[in-house]
Amino acid sequence: MPSAERAREWALRPWLFAHVLRGHHAPSRHRDGRRTARSLYGAIIVLAVLITAEGHADGPFAAAVGLAVTVAVVLGMETYADVIGQEIALHRPLTPAERTEAFRSLLVVTGSAEAPLLFLVLAGVGLISEDLAFTLAKTATVALLFAYGFLARRLAGRGVREAARTGLTVAGIGLLLAVGKGYVHF
Secondary structure (H helix, E strand, O other), rough: OOHHHHHHHOOOOOOOOHHHHHOOOHHHHOOOOOHHHHHHHHHHHHHHHHHHHHOOOHHHHHHHHHHHHHHHHHHHHHHHHHHHEEEEEEEEOHHHHHHHHHHHHHHHHHHHHHHHHHHHHHHHOOOOOOOHHHHHHHHHHHHHHHHHHHHHHHHHHHHHHHHHHHHHHHHHHHHHHHHHHHHHOO
């Protein structure tokens, strides 16, 4: 079995990146570059919120609410813009089914927030410290950025070394963008 085909098989296992693939059953959709790009975007937004909230939020629950609201607002903005763009391209209003699909295709943005929210809630109920929650949340998000970059290269038929380099590059760029976004306040 060629390595690219093996990577696709590995990537499409139900337990791997389930939040990215949730609700999408057609095999071609599992390798949709737009969904991957949106997942990366979502992870960068999550990381920026975590960086900004750490030390500034009124406890882990407040940080969790801020993260959830931010992701929901980004999802709403992305969905609205996507619907308008599709209507312009199609020269007609979208059908209700097309609007639903537009929303569903953007839900991948929320996948990057699941683990960080869990860590913040665990801190909120006292099972782990707030510092540990933020460390785990940021680490999980950076790891997710690496995984997206790695998986994207493997699915494109690239070797493990190139995929690992790409994963590191994606994680580094994502971290830099998140730090930049997190510390810019106007």
